Amino acid sequence: MSTPTPPTPPSQLRQARQDTVALAVLIAVVLIGFAVTAWLVRRYDAVRAARAWNWQRDGAQALQRGYPRQAAEDYRNALAYNSDNAGYQFGLGTALFQSGELNQARHYFSILWQQTPQSGPVNLSLARVEAKDGNASAAVRYYHNAIYGLWQSNGAAQREAARRELIAFLLREGEETQADAEILALGATLPPTAAARIAIGQQLLAVGDNHHALQEFRAVLHQGANNYAVLVGAGRAAFRLAQYAQARTYLQRAVRLRPHDIVAAPLLATTSEVLELDPYAFGVSRPERDERVRRDLKIALARLHRCLPASPPTKAGGKAAAPAPAPLAKLAATGQALQRQMARGRLFHGPDAVSQTMGFVFQVEQATAATCGAPTGSDLALLLIARQRAGGGQ
Amino acid sequence: MSTTSPGARPGVLPPGAGAEQVNRRAARKWAAVREERLFLFLAIVIGVIAGLAVVCFRVVIGWLQLYLLGSPLTPLAHRLPLVPALVGLVIGALLVLVFSGARGSGVNQTKAALYIYDGYIPFRTVVGKFITSALAIGSGQSLGPEDPSIQMGAGLASLVGRKLKLSRARMRLLAPLGAAAGLAAAFNAPIASILFVIEEVIGQWSMSILSAVVLSAVAGTVVERWFLGAHSLFTVPPFELRNPVELAAYAGLGVVGGFASLAFVKAVIWLRPKLKAMPRWTQYFQPAIGGLLVGIIAIWYPQVLGAGYIIINQALHAQFLWTTLAILAVMKILATLFSFTSGTPGGMFAPTLVIGALVGGAVGGFEHLLFPHIAAGVSAYVMVGMGVAFAGILRAPMTSVFMIIEISGSYTVVLPLLIANSIAFFISRSFQHTPIFDALTHQDGLDLPSMEERREEEVLHVEDAMQPPTSPVLQWSDTVASALTAAGDNAFVLVHGGGARWAGIPTTRLAALVKDGMGQHRLGEVLAASRLPTLHPDEPLEMFLREAGDAPLLPVVHRADDRLLGVATLSGVLATYRHADTPVPEMQPQKGLA
Numbered sequence: 001m002s003t004p005t006p007p008t009p010p011s012q013l014r015q016a017r018q019d020t021v022a023l024a025v026l027i028a029v030v031l032i033g034f035a036v037t038a039w040l041v042r043r044y045d046a047v048r049a050a051r052a053w054n055w056q057r058d059g060a061q062a063l064q065r066g067y068p069r070q071a072a073e074d075y076r077n078a079l080a081y082n083s084d085n086a087g088y089q090f091g092l093g094t095a096l097f098q099s100g101e102l103n104q105a106r107h108y109f110s111i112l113w114q115q116t117p118q119s120g121p122v123n124l125s126l127a128r129v130e131a132k133d134g135n136a137s138a139a140v141r142y143y144h145n146a147i148y149g150l151w152q153s154n155g156a157a158q159r160e161a162a163r164r165e166l167i168a169f170l171l172r173e174g175e176e177t178q179a180d181a182e183i184l185a186l187g188a189t190l191p192p193t194a195a196a197r198i199a200i201g202q203q204l205l206a207v208g209d210n211h212h213a214l215q216e217f218r219a220v221l222h223q224g225a226n227n228y229a230v231l232v233g234a235g236r237a238a239f240r241l242a243q244y245a246q247a248r249t250y251l252q253r254a255v256r257l258r259p260h261d262i263v264a265a266p267l268l269a270t271t272s273e274v275l276e277l278d279p280y281a282f283g284v285s286r287p288e289r290d291e292r293v294r295r296d297l298k299i300a301l302a303r304l305h306r307c308l309p310a311s312p313p314t315k316a317g318g319k320a321a322a323p324a325p326a327p328l329a330k331l332a333a334t335g336q337a338l339q340r341q342m343a344r345g346r347l348f349h350g351p352d353a354v355s356q357t358m359g360f361v362f363q364v365e366q367a368t369a370a371t372c373g374a375p376t377g378s379d380l381a382l383l384l385i386a387r388q389r390a391g392g393g394q
Numbered sequence: 395m396s397t398t399s400p401g402a403r404p405g406v407l408p409p410g411a412g413a414e415q416v417n418r419r420a421a422r423k424w425a426a427v428r429e430e431r432l433f434l435f436l437a438i439v440i441g442v443i444a445g446l447a448v449v450c451f452r453v454v455i456g457w458l459q460l461y462l463l464g465s466p467l468t469p470l471a472h473r474l475p476l477v478p479a480l481v482g483l484v485i486g487a488l489l490v491l492v493f494s495g496a497r498g499s500g501v502n503q504t505k506a507a508l509y510i511y512d513g514y515i516p517f518r519t520v521v522g523k524f525i526t527s528a529l530a531i532g533s534g535q536s537l538g539p540e541d542p543s544i545q546m547g548a549g550l551a552s553l554v555g556r557k558l559k560l561s562r563a564r565m566r567l568l569a570p571l572g573a574a575a576g577l578a579a580a581f582n583a584p585i586a587s588i589l590f591v592i593e594e595v596i597g598q599w600s601m602s603i604l605s606a607v608v609l610s611a612v613a614g615t616v617v618e619r620w621f622l623g624a625h626s627l628f629t630v631p632p633f634e635l636r637n638p639v640e641l642a643a644y645a646g647l648g649v650v651g652g653f654a655s656l657a658f659v660k661a662v663i664w665l666r667p668k669l670k671a672m673p674r675w676t677q678y679f680q681p682a683i684g685g686l687l688v689g690i691i692a693i694w695y696p697q698v699l700g701a702g703y704i705i706i707n708q709a710l711h712a713q714f715l716w717t718t719l720a721i722l723a724v725m726k727i728l729a730t731l732f733s734f735t736s737g738t739p740g741g742m743f744a745p746t747l748v749i750g751a752l753v754g755g756a757v758g759g760f761e762h763l764l765f766p767h768i769a770a771g772v773s774a775y776v777m778v779g780m781g782v783a784f785a786g787i788l789r790a791p792m793t794s795v796f797m798i799i800e801i802s803g804s805y806t807v808v809l810p811l812l813i814a815n816s817i818a819f820f821i822s823r824s825f826q827h828t829p830i831f832d833a834l835t836h837q838d839g840l841d842l843p844s845m846e847e848r849r850e851e852e853v854l855h856v857e858d859a860m861q862p863p864t865s866p867v868l869q870w871s872d873t874v875a876s877a878l879t880a881a882g883d884n885a886f887v888l889v890h891g892g893g894a895r896w897a898g899i900p901t902t903r904l905a906a907l908v909k910d911g912m913g914q915h916r917l918g919e920v921l922a923a924s925r926l927p928t929l930h931p932d933e934p935l936e937m938f939l940r941e942a943g944d945a946p947l948l949p950v951v952h953r954a955d956d957r958l959l960g961v962a963t964l965s966g967v968l969a970t971y972r973h974a975d976t977p978v979p980e981m982q983p984q985k986g987l988a
């Protein structure tokens with residue numbers, strides 16, 4: 001038989017009732033406290049948000065007016081009231097960057113980057129900071145992040161602008177190979193309009209990628225454009241690739257469009273000279289070739305003569321005003337021998353006569369270019385032929 | 395208490411008295427169970443209430459700052475000397491006329507409530523603390539909201555306990571719960587808050603209260619995050635220890651921070667009693683004069699105003715030159731000195747962190763200038779500097795480490811933090827024996843337990859009282875007669891029963907056994923049922939008192955092989971307690987005694 005539970009004493013019952021009431025009151029107090037606190041915090045947040053918005057508005061205006069220091073101060077005030085606002089942090093970073101406070105700007109952008117590492121604007125800003133601070137590798141990394149990052153609106157245009165900025169940065173840094181790759185990538189993303197292709201072609205020309213530049217210009221020409229810039233670009237690219245016949249065609253068309261232009265005409269003149277002086281050109285007959293060799297030798301000897309000191313050493317051993325550099329003196333001696341052979345009509349005796357004579361011509365042009373400065377006119381044309389024969393363009 | 399009826403003989407219960415006793419015991423048990431169940435629930439409720447109070451407190455401070463000092467970070471120049479001074483007048487009047495209990499930071503007042511007033515904090519003090527501290531911090535006095543939050547939390551907990559008519563013992567436990575919740579809500583750092591309350595308020599780890607403190611602190615933090623957001627106080631740039639050699643640079647910060655902390659503590663301890671000793675009517679004006687001085691400093695250095703978390707953020711983001719940071723550190727020390735010693739209610743936590751951050755930034759910037767390849771950016775030094783000042787000024791070493799880890803969210807900072815904090819703590823302790831809170835307590839004429847002294851108290855061990863056995867150690871196989879002969883003048887002899895078994899026998903009993911004709915009996919037969927507890931040298935000395943019973947001595951044996959190392963006697967133990975501060979010559983190791 002189980003023992004009956006003793007009745008709960010009245011004092012305990014009273015205490016239990018009091019506890020229940022007290023706990024109910026306590027919970028009611030907590031709930032009222034929650035409501036009051038919530039109201040207070042909401043009001044306070046609203047006041048702070050309004051102050052923050054006013055400060056950021058002032059900051060944005062100061063930035064637009066070109067007062068980045070004032071803008072930074074305003075954005076700091078805004079952040080004091082809304083420290084989590086990414087927009088204000090970005091504004092402060094931008095203001096600091098424009099003020100030249102690179103370390104501080106980097107701090108703020110880095111904080112944003114940690115929150116949204118894929119953000120295009122943040123990466124672009126960090127790229128600019130690093131670029132200005134001379135950290136090329138970090139800058140390129142952030143530029144790439146920006147190009148492949150997320151943009152809230154108008155993403156394609158923003159990415160294109162970021163890549164163009166990267167290309168400009170790489171060109172400033174002398175990183176032409178990387179710049180070339182970026183230009184080609186940019187070309188692939190752009191719509192195939194003439195304007196876009198012309199811009200890409202010109203950028204490729206700037207980094208020395210003449211092959212791709214010529215492709216771009218040809219593509220535009222195939223679209224039916226008869227644009228001066230395209231023709232000059234194509235002519236220049238072909239010229240640099242030593243495709244002189246093509247270059248002359250493009251440049252002639254360009255000059256026809258603008259007869260008095262100072263860009264295409266000199267290039268056309270040089271191109272024409274190359275084509276007229278080149279004894280190895282396709283389709284040149286043997287007499288014509290010999291004639292060209294003779295003409296080239298005369299031009300080279302004249303250049304050598306101009307380049308030698310005013311009073312060359314005499315056979316009698318008379319004293320020269322200034323001694324000629326050893327290579328030039330040697331070339332002068334060889335030149336005199338060739339001149340004598342030419343006078344006797346024996347220049348082309350022997351199987352390698354043309355090669356030997358033209359070899360001498362090329363040596364003269366290269367040596368005089370090194371000693372007496374860049375050649376012009378026919379000498380430039382001969383030098384270009386020499387380089388073409390040696391295997392290089394331009 | 396006796397409940398026998400009049401005329402009843404002592405020792406004989408009247409009819410029904412037994413049932414009454416049973417009922418009383420049951421009532422006591424019921425009350426204990428009731429309080430036990432209530433306690434954990436109350437821990438959460440108190441945490442929530444304290445959290446709500448602290449949220450309101452912080453919001454009101456922010457609002458007051460907005461309206462008293464203006465919206466820009468740099469307050470308008472014409473408001474600066476006037477606002478803190480005029481508000482100081484109001485605070486002075488309130489403190490003298492209405493809220494006299496609201497003076498001070500709040501930490502000592504909470505400890506006083508705990509240790510002197512059984513956890514009682516008047517509600518008027520809570521209200522007074524809220525109003526006067528909010529006015530002080532909102533008007534730009536160089537004080538923080540954390541310490542007042544501790545007192546407000548404890549005060550609200552006390553109020554709840556009183557309303558529920560809890561026992562005195564429970565009331566004493568409630569105040570730390572409120573304190574932990576208040577601090578956790580103010581700092582958004584629950585772990586550091588729990589540690590601080592245990593390290594500085596309660597003074598000891600006890601599982602019975604730890605769980606309640608944790609619940610309360612968590613509840614307070616949740617409420618704070620609910621309303622004010624989960625973001626930490628500071629946005630800390632990524633930190634990386636580049637080179638182990640850099641630890642030397644942090645050690646340098648520990649040295650500089652330690653001496654800066656020392657200078658601040660010494661100045662507070664020197665100036666405060668002088669101001670307190672001035673005539674009572676000056677107390678109306680002391681907060682105003684403190685505010686005026688702070689306002690004058692702020693005309694040139696507005697960063698010293700208020701709690702100063704914004705300046706910590708700015709220092710973290712390297713917005714100042716090291717020279718500026720050094721000047722600001724000096725100015726912040728002066729401003730906090732004026733504000734605190736003037737009796738204006740408000741806490742020292744935030745100014746301590748700011749001073750540390752500024753000193754850290756200055757030292758970091760200077761070291762970076764000298765050794766750019768060793769010292770990293772300033773941000774890490776700002777963080778470590780905060781911990782250094784916390785360890786050097788408030789002398790809460792554990793809290794200082796965890797607080798910085800918690801508010802920075804960076805574990806990598808722990809190594810430099812440990813090194814720099816230890817050095818600062820050592821310097822501060824070497825040149826200022828009494829911690830600042832204890833010194834302030836003494837200045838207020840109170841005698842509260844010093845937690846640092848408690849931690850530093852020498853714990854006596856058995857080995858401190860251990861001495862070589864004066865009597866021969868007998869074996870189980872020895873006869874009673876031979877034992878009596880061997881005992882000589884000793885009153886008690888030890889008998890080794892082999893292995894870990896020890897027994898003891900008074901010489902008088904040996905003599906009685908011989909007299910009874912049992913002289914040839916083996917000791918083992920006589921002491922078969924007897925066993926003497928043994929001690930180990932590393933055990934606390936109080937173990938002797940717990941274990942000895944009637945035995946005048948106990949054997950002290952080696953933990954590994956139960957070899958006898960010596961004995962502990964009652965007289966030796968008492969002498970060791972009496973002369974605890976006098977060094978006792980070490981006993982030479984005794985070998986082969988057993």
